[in-house]
Amino acid sequence: xxxxxxxxxxxxxxxxxxxxxxxxxxxxxxxxxxxxxxxxxxxxxxxxxxxxxxxxxxxxxxxxxxxxxxxxxxxxxxxxxxxxxxxxxxxxxxxxxxxxxxxxxxxxxxxxxxxxxxxxxxxxxxxxxxxxxxxxxxxxxxxxxxxxxxxxxxxxxx
Amino acid sequence: xxxxxxxxxxxxxxxxxxxxxxxxxxxxxxxxxxxxxxxxxxxxxxxxxxxxxxxxxxxxxxxxxxxxxxxxxxxxxxxxxxxxxxxxxxxxxxxxxxxxxxxxxxxxxxxxxxxxxxxxxxxxxxxxxxxxxxxxxxxxxxxxxxxxxxxxxxxxxx
Numbered sequence: 174x175x176x177x178x179x180x181x182x183x184x185x186x187x188x189x190x191x192x193x194x195x196x197x198x199x200x201x202x203x204x205x206x207x208x209x210x211x212x213x214x215x216x217x218x219x220x221x222x223x224x225x226x227x228x229x230x231x232x233x234x235x236x237x238x239x240x241x242x243x244x245x246x247x248x249x250x251x252x253x254x255x256x257x258x259x260x261x262x263x264x265x266x267x268x269x270x271x272x273x274x275x276x277x278x279x280x281x282x283x284x285x286x287x288x289x290x291x292x293x294x295x296x297x298x299x300x301x302x303x304x305x306x307x308x309x310x311x312x313x314x315x316x317x318x319x320x321x322x323x324x325x326x327x328x329x330x331x
Numbered sequence: 332x333x334x335x336x337x338x339x340x341x342x343x344x345x346x347x348x349x350x351x352x353x354x355x356x357x358x359x360x361x362x363x364x365x366x367x368x369x370x371x372x373x374x375x376x377x378x379x380x381x382x383x384x385x386x387x388x389x390x391x392x393x394x395x396x397x398x399x400x401x402x403x404x405x406x407x408x409x410x411x412x413x414x415x416x417x418x419x420x421x422x423x424x425x426x427x428x429x430x431x432x433x434x435x436x437x438x439x440x441x442x443x444x445x446x447x448x449x450x451x452x453x454x455x456x457x458x459x460x461x462x463x464x465x466x467x468x469x470x471x472x473x474x475x476x477x478x479x480x481x482x483x484x485x486x487x488x489x
Binding site: 206232235305 | 389
C-alpha cells in the first residue's frame, strides 16, 4: 500500500486521482433541469436521462433537450443528418469522432457536431455528465444509431 | 426598527425578504460559461454580458449565446422576426410580453418566445440572471429593438 493510499485510509476519504479513470478536475454544481425520462437501453450503455425542453418551436428546425449521463454511461455510435450542438453544463465527459482521440469535456464546453459524422458522447467513468443538446431536424429524421461503444473502446480512453 | 431588523443587526447578516424586491427563492450556483462582452447600452439598461457560444452552424438557422444580466439590468423592449428560446441557468429574472404580467424566471425555466412578440427580459433587482438564448435567423435579421423598459415599468414589477 502506497503512502497516499495509507493517508486516504487514515482520513477516511477516497482520492479520485488514485483511480484508473482519466482526471478532469473539479466536479460540477447541482442540476439545472429536471432529470427527465430514462434513455433507451437500445441506444445507451449505462443509465442516462433525457428531458425534452422544447420538442418543436414555430420554425420546427431543431429540438432542445437536456441529457444527464450517470458515471460510465454513454450513447452508442451515431450520426445526425443535419448535425447537433452540445452545451456542457455539469460534470465530466467525452465526445469522440470515429478514428479520432476522444475530446474531454467539462462545464462550459461547446461541441458543434457536423452532419453525418460518426461519433458518441457520454460520461467519464468517475463522474456524471450533463449537456444540453440542440438537434437539427431533417425530413429524414434527426439521428441514425449505429453499434454501442464497447467496454474495450470506453476503457481505453485517456 | 422592527424585531426582524434588530435580529438581522444582532447576527450581522442581511435579510433579503426585508427588501422591496420581489422574492424568488434561493440564489443559483456558479457560472457555466465565461462572461463574454458587455452588452450595448443602446439596447440594455444596466450591465449585461453576452457570450456568443455558436454564431453559426451548418444550418445557419439560429445562433446560440449566453447572457448574464447583473441585478437590475434588462434589455429594451424588442421583437424577434422568427422567435427565440431562453433556457434559464442561474439567478432570478423576468420575461414580460407587452400588456401582460411579467413571468418570474429561475434556474431550469424555459421560455419559447413567438415571432414578432413585443417583450423584454432581464434580472430581478436583487439578483443576477443568466440564460442561454437560441435566436432564430431570418433574411430580415434576428431582432428589432424598441424603447427601453423604463424605471417606472421595472419598479412596478411584482
